[in-house]
Amino acid sequence: MSVKSNSLDFFFNPKTVAIIGASESLKFGYTMTNYLLKSSFKTYPVNISKEKIFGYKAYKRISDIPEQIELAIIIVPNENVLEAIKDCIKSNVKGIIIETAGFAETGIEKYVQIQHEIEEIAKTANIRIIGPNCVGITNFNNNFTTTDVEFDKLLEGGKISIIAQSGVLGNVVVDWASSQKVAFAKSITFGNKVDVDEIDMLEYLENDPYTKVITLYLEGVKKGRKLIEILKRVTKPVIVLKNGRSKAGFNAIKSHTGSIAGDDKIYDAIFKQLPGVFRVDNFYEMFDIAQIFATQPLPNGKNVAIITASGSLGSLACDQIEQIGLNLAPLKKSTIEQMKKDSPNWTSLRNPIDLGPSVFATFKPALTALMNDENVHAVLYIFAVPQKPLETFSLTMIPQFRLINKLVTKFKKPVTICVFGSRWTLDYLLEESPKYNIPIMTRTDHALKGLKMMYDFKAIKERKI
């Protein structure tokens, strides 16, 4: 059933769109309808009982629209979905996104049955269907979205794409990530996946020039063997979050999207064997790691140097380095000598490099010495400066960012910044970071796990060559 990936382009860049069930009332779909009608995407509202929606002429049925529709978004109540789909097929629509919930996930026989009928239609009709029980897609490079996310708050298109099952989550993830300056290429949620699923989307994103890193949130897997096949073929890093590790979680999935989780241990074992597939524990970890993959070069080894203004956070990160399977870089004597020239006598210049409050003045020579040291394969900069001195010294941060960017490019070694401090501090650093392509996060364990996965990914790549 797999089709050429380009054939799904109409979901991401449709020439014409119909919103079936469009309405002005403050409920699910309100923001999307308002946004699409006012956007440059040719959008037609379909509503059985309204003349106008947000001032635009509404059509009773999709067949009343005087133009051929490529993509239909369905948000009518669950009992009316089947009829809407049949209308779409009659009108030769290429793709449907069914956002309405209330099908197999309810466990109610009547709605399970409707979902089966939709599945049958998808198999026989010349149409592709995303959903039901989802929020569809967002394309961050042309600002097309079928979600309730507001585009004026979003970043420009980035290099990370996300494939997720859940609807609400699809919206919120994008929302959250935007406020963390995690820039996406494409996001896709497919809910109960009667047709389009993670396999189609992995294939699509593998060929998508905008996507450098794929993040995949999995609940149930319907075609396990096919999933493994495609995961083997994908050459981009795939960061997977899969729930259902516990019996309770397993049951919860069933009542959420109506799919069967499968034995989690089997998937865990399979993921471990797949080169380029990395399993994570939660969404925060997922995007922090994706951000490192998206912005930093792959490290040539496992030796990490730590620079910080807080010896405590430095030594806590050392514990994590060992747990995660990296090494604390043994610095060359010349590196330490180099750093000593510019540092007060009380700074600790073994690795981790604790610059203390002198960090504003001594960061530049310290980072330069570390990046020049061939024993160092990656640098973790743990930023821990109280808000007050930072407000005073904040202008010194731009040269630091510029320096990091320059040295990363020159030496092809990854640098990650972890921030421990006030919201003001984090916001200040986040705001500036995208310009310099620097991944900023709060947790050192995420940064170090990311560096370890990057190292493993590089090892796999090289074995392939």
Place this chain on the structure above:
Amino acid sequence: MSVKSNSLDFFFNPKTVAIIGASESLKFGYTMTNYLLKSSFKTYPVNISKEKIFGYKAYKRISDIPEQIELAIIIVPNENVLEAIKDCIKSNVKGIIIETAGFAETGIEKYVQIQHEIEEIAKTANIRIIGPNCVGITNFNNNFTTTDVEFDKLLEGGKISIIAQSGVLGNVVVDWASSQKVAFAKSITFGNKVDVDEIDMLEYLENDPYTKVITLYLEGVKKGRKLIEILKRVTKPVIVLKNGRSKAGFNAIKSHTGSIAGDDKIYDAIFKQLPGVFRVDNFYEMFDIAQIFATQPLPNGKNVAIITASGSLGSLACDQIEQIGLNLAPLKKSTIEQMKKDSPNWTSLRNPIDLGPSVFATFKPALTALMNDENVHAVLYIFAVPQKPLETFSLTMIPQFRLINKLVTKFKKPVTICVFGSRWTLDYLLEESPKYNIPIMTRTDHALKGLKMMYDFKAIKERKI
């Protein structure tokens, strides 16, 4: 050497203060000096070469000050510290906080030796010393601080106190926590601890009426047996973060505060046997958990009910419930029937309760039914609503908070909110939460670990009675 805990009050509420090494230049201590001189705390700047500091008359030596000084804060360079201490002793100062770094932690013989001399002085003189290599204390109930934290940004005094070794960290933790609406009672950092240490401070905080929860960041332990003794006696929950789990971390501590970490596995085993002592992995976990202890009643059992708008996040949390050793509460039939009355047909009313986008309308009946169910001992509310609808519906959140507060008080069951969403969403909820005494965090694993520790703490309390 232990003294009556009240005898350390002069550190937290000094009648008179001298800042030895006070200066107007933009370096360590600038913010503190400026703040204390302008505060209601009677503060005298001491500087060998300046006439005035921030417009206030400066004294060449502490003995020149025309008033008896209770507390001296030393921020002169490391080579001048010993002389400053001797001056303080001559002037009958009660307590000294040495913030200057550059002693045993450098590993340089000369500075290690100076620290030894300070230690000897502390043993014989009638004086208590905090430091060196620290930022001293903050009392959030009278706004006295010896740190560079800015008080106008801080919250009112709360119920959590922190004892930490590291200086920079002491500043930043308070900074960070304030911006997360984590309200502190007292914070203490003691760096290389030549005299005052975690044992003194645990004793002090056990008797401090403002402190309900103690958080303890430990690097090296010098008096292991005494620490264990006091930890056994403390009746308040103590949340411990200790580094040095790895060899690399162990070595890093040595070069940070010059103390010996001790065998981590022994401490791990000891902590596990100590009732009321809970070990955590990082600062984020530490304060999220402290926040639950500080605001919520102890649960009567291990059964957790989850309410959410995202079935995915709900099922991920189910996996964590099992891992952490809690139960997913088996709801009574009547509870489910009660919730059904007010919910659309597509919501999933098994536990986890997935209210989907109907959460604004159906939260009230759902939470009320759950709190009334004796099978439910605690509730986790995973808030996952995109920013856009939330902005529209945000006013519905205040009644939700009010309801939570009312039901927590009535049923004495803890409720914790985990937020997944944009920074705007988190900020909005955080801003309102303190008024209603609701712990808000981003990570469900922290919330669940906190509930588990609260359950264990209650079990210990009850065994004692």
